[in-house]
Amino acid sequence: MKTDHELIREFQDGNNDAFDELVKRHLSETYGFFIKFTSDEVEAEDLAQDVFIKMYKALKKFRFESKFKTYLFRANINMSNTYLRRNKWRNLLHLDQAPDQGYMDTSLEDEWRRKELWDAISLLPPRQRMVVTMRISQEMPYREISNIMGISENSAKVNYHHAVKALKEKFEN
Amino acid sequence: MNIEKQFQGIAKSQFSAPDGDAFLEKLHGERQKRQQRKMGFIHGVTSAAIVVVLGMITSSQLTDDPMVYASTDLIPVETMDAETEEFVYDLAVYLVDNSDDIWETLAFLDEIEFEPVVTMHEEETE
Numbered sequence: 001m002k003t004d005h006e007l008i009r010e011f012q013d014g015n016n017d018a019f020d021e022l023v024k025r026h027l028s029e030t031y032g033f034f035i036k037f038t039s040d041e042v043e044a045e046d047l048a049q050d051v052f053i054k055m056y057k058a059l060k061k062f063r064f065e066s067k068f069k070t071y072l073f074r075a076n077i078n079m080s081n082t083y084l085r086r087n088k089w090r091n092l093l094h095l096d097q098a099p100d101q102g103y104m105d106t107s108l109e110d111e112w113r114r115k116e117l118w119d120a121i122s123l124l125p126p127r128q129r130m131v132v133t134m135r136i137s138q139e140m141p142y143r144e145i146s147n148i149m150g151i152s153e154n155s156a157k158v159n160y161h162h163a164v165k166a167l168k169e170k171f172e173n
Numbered sequence: 174m175n176i177e178k179q180f181q182g183i184a185k186s187q188f189s190a191p192d193g194d195a196f197l198e199k200l201h202g203e204r205q206k207r208q209q210r211k212m213g214f215i216h217g218v219t220s221a222a223i224v225v226v227l228g229m230i231t232s233s234q235l236t237d238d239p240m241v242y243a244s245t246d247l248i249p250v251e252t253m254d255a256e257t258e259e260f261v262y263d264l265a266v267y268l269v270d271n272s273d274d275i276w277e278t279l280a281f282l283d284e285i286e287f288e289p290v291v292t293m294h295e296e297e298t299e
Binding site: 020023024027028031032035036045048049052053056113114117135136137139164167168171 | 176177179180182183184186188190191193196197199200203204207
């Protein structure tokens with residue numbers, strides 16, 4: 001089986017099938033990242049599509065300095081930040097559509113809580129937001145997070161700790 | 174809200190990924206659509222830029238000084254084509270013959286730099 005870098009080289013040499021192979025290989029984890037993030041199949045597919053469309057352009061200039069997986073994950077994080085920014089206003093405008101707490105069924109309640117949680121995560125400082133996103137969407141170990149973000153493992157742990165503390169304070173209040 | 178529990182809930186949630194071939198078909202379709210939209214936008218901007226440049230070039234040729242237009246519209250008799258020159262000569266003869274005030278007519282012909290009048294003036298001053 002060809003490695004990601006071999007496929008990218010072939011794609012850079014004009015073989016579009018190599019790009020398709022790369023997409024198929026990483027589709028599940030990319031889609032998984034966004035489905036956990038949005039809880040919406042259509043939105044998750046759209047976001048995954050946007051990421052791969054950006055990849056189609058960006059991979060032509062890929063310099064093989066990092067693993068493709070790391071590169072793709074950074075793109076996912078950037079896309080999720082864009083999504084959160086884009087939805088901040090939309091969420092504000094739809095606050096009146098929050099389900100009535102007394103009549104919610106369990107799945108709707110879970111979904112609403114998850115939405116509330118992601119909205120709160122979107123308000124965290126960028127570094128904390130990235131660490132939390134990676135921890136909860138991919139259950140990524142701190143070592144891998146530190147590699148992707150270019151920070152130390154301890155710094156990743158501290159950022160996660162601060163983020164959880166801030167979220168707890170927000171929801172307890 | 175129990176944050177850790179929520180985190181675990183999100184992390185453990187199950188999903189089924191979309192079909193790879195169908196996803197790729199949509200992906201390339203959307204990519205081409207965006208490419209076409211981008212090219213349309215670039216063409217639009219280029220056309221607008223050309224219109225602006227041509228407009229600026231045209232307006233730079235315009236001036237507020239009416240004499241500029243008068244100087245090109247009232248060209249001297251000597252640069253007229255034969256047909257116009259003949260017409261102006263006939264007109265001059267008609268004006269001289271039918272004018273109530275010959276001096277006013279001569280002054281007009283002098284003003285439009287009608288050659289025989291100019292020559293006549295030059296001869297007089299010599």
